[in-house]
Amino acid sequence: MLLGRVQIPQSVRRGEAFEVRVLVQHPMETGFRRDMNGRAIPLNVLDHVSCKYGGREVFSAKLGSGIAANPYVAFYVTADTSGPLIVEWSDDKGEKGSFTATVSVAG
Amino acid sequence: MSFVLLRVLRVTSFVLLATAAEAQRPSPLKGGVEFQGDDVKTLQADEFANPGMLWVSKGEAYWKQPKGEARMACGGCHAQGAMKGVGARYPRHDEAIGRVVNLETRINACVTTKQKAPALAWESDELLSLTAYVARQSRGMPIAVSIDGKAKPVFEAGQRLYYQRIGQLHLACTNCHDASWGRTILAEKISQGHPDGWPAYRLEWQALGSLERRLRACFFGVRAEMPAYGSDDFTALELYLAWRAQGLPVSSPGIRR
């Protein structure tokens, strides 16, 4: 299970674009680093992040080793209905994680 | 010599020693993050995006998890909020353990004696997470360690080590962190060498690490043999550094280059 956190505003107005901030614990190992014995540490990156809201996918990202360790991604979503906003992430080894935030739409 | 004269001499020498000790602390006192760039400062202040907070979250989870033969969770003994102020007081002399210990060692003492679980390895995910979580509870509180009584000889040993030239580069901590703080070396500003933001997320490590890991990097930097994790040298040095930083607010988890 890959640990991560998601932050959205406490309450949003219908039609407003609000920021979704995501932080996941992951080494984003480039495959270029070497251990104390000179052996290359294998490539291991969080390569997929996606967000579902209002019953459909509203964002996705393909990440590579060019993204910093413990990846941080923030994107925008337009507020529509109150309800769950689910962010999911997975790495190139099949490890996964997710976080569900609750969107509270006023007006 | 008359009794009164002896008394006067003793008091005078104590005052002089105290003054000398005070004079050895940098002025003005500046926390570690002051010597980082704007982006690092912004990241440290960001409660959400500070990657060190991932270890704090994990620490909170470990805190609640029963473990060991005793099937105890840290939270089973320690009431909510009980850790407030703890991080600001370490290293300190622990009666039960019988010597001066840092926060990591104290946590491990609980793990082994109270939870009856195997000791957590230095720089292991669990020990780092717990240390970060406990230290975080003191965020904003001034560092205030005791160097009296049984801690005194350890403090003095740490002070000696701080002023001792070591390594192939023949440098003492004071050469950089007292004589040259604020100046630039290899495009980086030299800090005053305070432990106020530790454990910290170091961009170079791309992970959270302990103060001892950072101190080992300093020893490596002057091409000296690195003391082992948990060694007496480190405990003494950490106590001296905490005394030297007293008054600075705890800012763990910090971000450093």
Place this chain on the structure above:
Amino acid sequence: MQASAAAIAGGALGANAQGLGLAAPQDLTPYIREITGGRKPEERDVEIDIPQIAENGNSIPAKFRVKSPMTAEDHVTAIHILCERNPRVQAATFHLGPQSGRAEISTRIRLAGTQNVTVVAVLSGNRYLIGATPVLVTAAACLDETAG
């Protein structure tokens, strides 16, 4: 923004970056062509908010913005990040749509040395935009090894 002048083939450099030290900037033409299908992207409306000098190449905060009304008829569908001197030029791709409301992504990237960071945006209706900005990096990611 013309792709940086470099005569080195992308593939060879990418696979053997280890031990070679800092790479010369790669020609981004093949990477851009893969995104645009051969169409030339327009140099406008792409903003890259990134420090001029990065303290450490391992983690550089960056904000990528594309000016767009983000309506069903006119929106950004993808933002591609290309780093010409990284061992892997393609750093990330972000997929958006009209429901995004704003074509703005924040993240932290790695840069293996001083280089230009290039953004290619894909818009609805088969349109493409491009923008780039230079970043000075003192400690390079991927290639500056550290001890302990």
